[in-house]
Amino acid sequence: MTKPAYVIDEMISAKAIAARIETMCRDISAEFCDTDKLVVVGLLRGSFVFIADLVRELDLPIEVDFIEASSYGDGMESSREVRILKDLRSGIEGRDVLVVEDIVDTGHTLSHVVQLLKTRDPARLKTIALLDKPSRREVDFRADLIGFDIPDEFVVGYGIDYAQRNRNLPFIGKVRFVEDG
Ligand code: IMP
Ligand code: MG
Numbered sequence: 164m165t166k167p168a169y170v171i172d173e174m175i176s177a178k179a180i181a182a183r184i185e186t187m188c189r190d191i192s193a194e195f196c197d198t199d200k201l202v203v204v205g206l207l208r209g210s211f212v213f214i215a216d217l218v219r220e221l222d223l224p225i226e227v228d229f230i231e232a233s234s235y236g237d238g239m240e241s242s243r244e245v246r247i248l249k250d251l252r253s254g255i256e257g258r259d260v261l262v263v264e265d266i267v268d269t270g271h272t273l274s275h276v277v278q279l280l281k282t283r284d285p286a287r288l289k290t291i292a293l294l295d296k297p298s299r300r301e302v303d304f305r306a307d308l309i310g311f312d313i314p315d316e317f318v319v320g321y322g323i324d325y326a327q328r329n330r331n332l333p334f335i336g337k338v339r340f341v342e343d344g
Pocket of ligand 1: 265273324
């Protein structure tokens with residue numbers, strides 16, 4: 164069976180992403196200016212590009228850690244069952260935590276991770292997502308900071324994949340399937 168062919172149409176340019184990150188970092192710096200205990204937690208793997216750009220715009224003393232949760236297979240539909248594949252290296256009790264996600268879709272992944280991390284008694288826990296598809300939400304959850312609300316389209320690039328491909332695109336693009344041949 165051959166995989167369906169697709170093209171990628173640019174939706175959010177690299178320049179627009181960079182500009183939005185700059186403004187969001189002002190909000191983050193204001194929120195966390197009073198602490199030297201901030202841990203920025205990236206959700207693997209999709210947030211790796213976003214977190215790299217984000218922390219370089221933050222003029223705060225921070226640590227960086229990662230957690231990996233899986234809800235997607237290689238397809239386009241969430242399995243809605245969230246598993247922790249790799250946990251944090253650091254303890255977060257009494258610390259300030261900023262969880263960084265690439266995209267919130269049904270909401271299951273980020274809300275599950277937030278619930279889990281809250282059981283560890285952080286002093287403060289905030290969430291940031293580069294993208295949000297509010298029309299797809301299945302659980303009552305909204306990140307504290309959102310880069311862009313987008314319509315119900317499957318997107319790739321800037322860390323985000325389709326079947327593990329296209330993470331290295333510098334922009335966010337939407338996947339459009341085309342007839343073969
Ligand atoms: P949720 O649990 O349904 O909110 O899904 C969140 C996760 O699904 C994200 O961290 C992404 O890894 C993945 N995801 C959601 N929408 C897309 C998309 O449009 N393209 C690629 N991955 C997506
Ligand atoms: Mg993800």
